[in-house]
Amino acid sequence: MILRVKFNKKNYLKYIGHLDLLRLFQRTFNRAEIPVKYSEGFNPHPKFSIANPLSLGIESEEEYMDIDLVEKINTEDFIKRMNHILPKDIQILDAIYPDDEKSISAKLSWALYEIRFDIEKDLSLDEVKSILENWLNSGEIMISRLRKKGKRKVMKEEDIRPLIQMIQVKEKADNEVTIESVMRVGDGGNLRPFDFVDALGNNIELGMDVDSASLIRKALYIENGERLDKPI
Amino acid sequence: MINKKKLDKILNKVEKPARYIGMEQNSVIKDLNNVKVKFAFCFPDVYEVGMSHLGLHILYNLINNEKDYACERVFSPWVDMEELMRKENIPLYTLENKEEVKNFDFLGFTLQYEMSYTNILNVLDLSGIPFLSKDRTDEDPLIIAGGPCAYNPEPIADMIDIIVLGEGEEVTLELLDKYKEYKENGWDKETFLRDIASIKGIYIPKFYQIKYKEDGTIDEMIPLVDEAPRVIEKRMVRDLDTMYSPETMIVPYIETIHDRVVLEIFRGCTHGCRFCQAGMLYRPIREKSTSRLMELAEKLVQSTGYEDVSLSSLSTCDYSQLQLLVSSLMGEFGDRNVGVSLPSLRLDSFSIDILKEIEKVRKSGLTFAPEAGSQRLRDVINKGVNEEDLVNAVTYAFNEGWSRIKLYFMIGLPTETDEDVLGIKELSYLVKDLFFDRPKEERRGNFSVTASASCFVPKPFTPFQWVKQESIDEFRRKAYLVKDNIRDNKVTFNYHDAELSYVEAIFARGDRKLSKVLINAWEKGARFDGWSEHFSFDLWLEAFEDMGIDGEFYALRQRNMDEVFPWDFIDIGVSKKYLYKEYQKAIAGELTNDCRLKCTGCGIQDCAMRGVFN
Incomplete structure (x- = not known):
């Protein structure tokens, strides 16, 4: 049961x-x-x-x-x-x-995260929005991470763009930006949120203080055709 | 309260951040504005070690049970956390309310091992509290300490305001009640300290002056105020059944060393092993009744959700009703997926029936402590076990399916010869033969035997308090003697760091002159000295050198019979005369019987033991 x-x-x-x-x-x-x-x-x-x-x-x-x-x-x-x-x-x-x-683990395929972080540059809300839009539309988003290769661990380049469904800028107060993003989870591809943050930190235009990032997972979804459904 | 945003930022960067957040189940968070006495309890080591200490759970719940008092916990931040706290200017805080330690009325340290002393200094420094009692004001918390190392508190006497000798269940509340009274009727630190100086078990170091002889030994310890007694008796609780015992324990989120219900079944020990400080300090033996233990076990299991109950004492098999206790526990908890474990088993009292009873537990390794390799040397230390006991115990263990055996030894014991040392190898090989001499079809599991040798440290209040410690070179030579003679991949030999044991020996029998060495070593960066990866012998040698203190005077010097020791002002109940007599018997290789059989005249007054046993 x-x-x-x-x-x-x-x-x-x-x-x-x-x-x-x-x-x-x-x-x-x-x-x-x-x-x-x-x-x-x-x-x-x-x-x-x-x-x-x-x-x-x-x-x-x-x-x-x-x-x-x-x-x-x-x-x-x-x-x-x-x-x-x-x-x-x-x-x-x-x-x-x-x-x-079907087990719950096997059903889940997307997660919604809220990410708050400080930026060092003085940017307007619209500027932040367009920077992030360009970032998503620029083709590949490469990160390098340690991957096991047999017994050894090797650095591997990886494109995480397919693992990001969307980014939405919610708010900017002083120099703190709040965004939401839907990312892949589970066996069909998994994006670790801290890899996402690191990748975003590499964007020079944004000037993000990576250490300041705080994350909340807001929801997990089951993919149902075009729709994303919550399990409960 | 500290800046939580700053804290959050650094917690993201440290190893095991859950060490620093508190919030565990059964932790107690009171409104600090609504209590009259705030007590910060510090175990000066990392969280996982401190949370495994039973005394913490006792005192924490004892104090928090009182409406007017709050007890909150502090541990030593690990080196990564310390670095970030210093960088971000975050003062040391308690886990419960995240309140700065320096805003508490008391900061209490438990002194479990000498090598934690630099961590005490570090805790004081991170809290913004001056090291020395004389430099602290009325605004600073009172620094209080207790625990086994308090039985020679002199190396840290300059840093501590109040030292508690003996068991804390009663005296802690007496002290806090008194403090509350003073706080309500006009506070004056000096008057308060004078007042409590006459409470049994309380030692106020600053009320004493030490006069030394020309040879560096102690001439006399002079009380400076009328209230300070010349001799201080340890505190001891008479009746363990009516004594306060915790009915709950804080359940850590992260795994700790002992992550289970700890059920203390008795205090004291009757064996009289001559190297063992606990065996002398905690006399006389006193038991909790089986009915009381069952009541406590039920409450502890219910309030923690733990799946393992561990029976705790100095020598579990000595509990007079062990059979009854274990079968009652198995009867009560067997179907509830709660297991029972028995640490501290002795070879001689290894009880087959009892181990059969708890067969449900995993058959991982079994540990035995013969302590010395030869019968001659085991007689010297009065470890009343022989080879036959080991053979019986190990044979039984193999029959029952155990296959990994650990053996504990000490090297550098008084009168030890190379032959004694090689006995460690002989015993280990004997255990191996016992396994492989069995018919092939009866051998189960993957056999291994691990022999570990620690370097003997002579401790105060033992018959060996007069003896010199073995030199580092000799420790090494002996360790290699064993190591080089073991050529078998089923037999592993480990030995402890001789340099660390040497420094430990200095502080174990040290005096007040050592406090400046401690401070100097801390300034040079000494922390977590009990952790071999952090211990730096060169640093300590420099600290001794810089302060003009000869470590060998404390560690390697044989004492005369009539020498006045720094700890002689403490009365543990066992007389110095008795200890000396035991020392003489040790040298002669004579045994002393277990005092349950016949009183050996150690000096403990109205010992209740004979009423409980026989």
């Missing part, structure tokens, strides 16, 4: 890594007496998985996980019991029993 759960991760708790988050949920299931299925074998562990792990240092408004339950439980009761124990900056927002068998 799969229970699909939506939760958030805010403020300082963005500094909790993926494995630590798994342990937090595991202990919370224990305390809240959630009937989670355990794996067989020598070292049994609870069966649940978080879709598309968030990078350390990024907040999120909507994360998802699938929990394998021994028996069906009331979802409202589940949310109440979990939230009572979970820290206030990680809370369950919703829970459903999905109709299909």
